[in-house]
């Protein structure tokens with residue numbers, strides 16, 4: 001009983017602190033993580049982020065969402081991943097940590113300062129530029145530059161992305177998915193697209209579209225605010 005009360009008190013205190021501290025601050029998130037984590041250790045960087053998010057407002061994906069994300073990365077073992085909405089690099093580090101040895105992440109962030117600080121955190125986590133690339137632009141602009149970027153990669157990666165994480169602007173989810181399809185950037189053998197839902201209505205438009213295209217898409221799972229859709233030309237709609 002005492003443990004339950006103490007856990008409740010901790011949660012109430014964390015909630016009150018987050019409320020008092022108000023808006024999300026990229027600089028304060030970066031400064032906290034940079035100064036307190038053990039440099040070179042991705043696990044320490046993630047733990048420090050979690051500590052920060054306990055008592056400050058944060059845009060990073062939640063621990064439950066992280067669990068779903070990691071499960072998908074371990075299952076898909078993607079050689080090439082696209083992340084739309086890098087923010088301070090929290091989900092980027094979660095992705096990079098579990099990629100196969102030759103795996104590569106391309107991550108997109110609209111805000112230049114956020115992109116710069118997020119990139120520094122990814123480097124502090126011990127990852128190298130041979131493993132990831134940050135594109136500082138809107139997702140729509142980035143997608144247009146991707147075909148030429150992919151031609152410089154190895155043969156396996158040139159086939160396209162086998163995992164895409166969308167956690168940027170929900171109004172862009174559908175237009176960006178359509179652009180990725182048009183530019184033939186999704187791996188023909190199949191691509192998992194993870195959609196982060198923060199508000200109930202976030203996915204309405206994209207899910208309507210997916211429902212109307214069973215030849216190309218199926219919904220694989222919807223858990224903890226993360227929806228996984230599987231895209232494949234000639235999809236039979238059967239569970240994979």
Ligand SMILES: C[S@@+](CC[C@H](N)C(=O)[O-])C[C@H]1O[C@@H](n2cnc3c(N)ncnc32)[C@H](O)[C@@H]1O
Nearest residue numbers: 059060061085087090091110138139167168169
């Ligand atoms: C919710 S945060 C992403 C959090 C991140 N996935 C994590 O867990 O650490 C959304 C980020 O997407 C960026 N963003 C918003 N609209 C965008 C767009 N159209 N293109 C690229 N980035 C965008 C924002 O600047 C913000 O940093």
